[in-house]
Every structure is written in C-alpha cells, then in structure tokens.
Amino acid sequence: xxxxVKSFGLFLFALCLLMFVPLMRATIFGSxxxxxxxxxxxxxxxxxxxxxxxxxxxxxxxxTNGDGEFEFSAVPxxxxxxxxxxxxxxxxEVKVRVEKES
Numbered sequence: 001x002x003x004x005v006k007s008f009g010l011f012l013f014a015l016c017l018l019m020f021v022p023l024m025r026a027t028i029f030g031s032x033x034x035x036x037x038x039x040x041x042x043x044x045x046x047x048x049x050x051x052x053x054x055x056x057x058x059x060x061x062x063x064t065n066g067d068g069e070f071e072f073s074a075v076p077x078x079x080x081x082x083x084x085x086x087x088x089x090x091x092x093e094v095k096v097r098v099e100k101e102s
Contacts, residue, residue: 030098033071036064036084043068048085053078054095 036047049070051060055078062070075098084092 028077028100029074030077031071031073032075032080032082032096032098033069034082036068036070036086036092044086047091050083050085051075052081052083054081055079 032051034049036044036049038044043064043066045064045066045068047064047068047070049062049064051062051072052058053076058076060072060075062072064070077098077100079095079097082092082094082096083090084094
C-alpha cells in the first residue's frame, strides 16, 4: 500500500511539473519565424539567417527550407537583430523584439 501511495505521489508530482513547465516557458521565451523571398515573391531556399541578441553574445544560425521559411524557437525575451544572407551578401537586416504575451 505504501509503495502504491509513493508511486501515485511521484506521478502527481510529474504531472504538476509538466503542467507548470509550459507556463514558465511561455513567460521567458518566444519564437521568431519568417519567410525569405526574392523581389518576385519566390521563396529562397538555403538562405543563411542569423539571430543575434543586441545586448549579449547569444547567437543562433539557420538556413531556410524549400519554402524559404525559418523559425527560431525558445528565444529568450529581449531585442535581436535578424540578418539574412543570400550568396554571402547581406540582403536584409531587421531589428526585432521578443516580448512577454499579455
């Protein structure tokens, strides 16, 4: 009986933890996503997309997929610069802010 109560307590703790983690994560992280396309609005595959924090050394790198899409998830709240390079040339630089949802 004691083993069963202990197992149920562990299950209940794990369940509470799983319910709490998304709430905690939602308040300190966000995501940034976009599409890179040419002037004729055709998606650009394999464009290099860099995400750099403006106030720290935090950096992430990605390449766009076949539809020109990119997504950075689990980005800490703050201000960032998104730099897009196509064929080694900087084609766009955008300042963005990841904020807490209200």
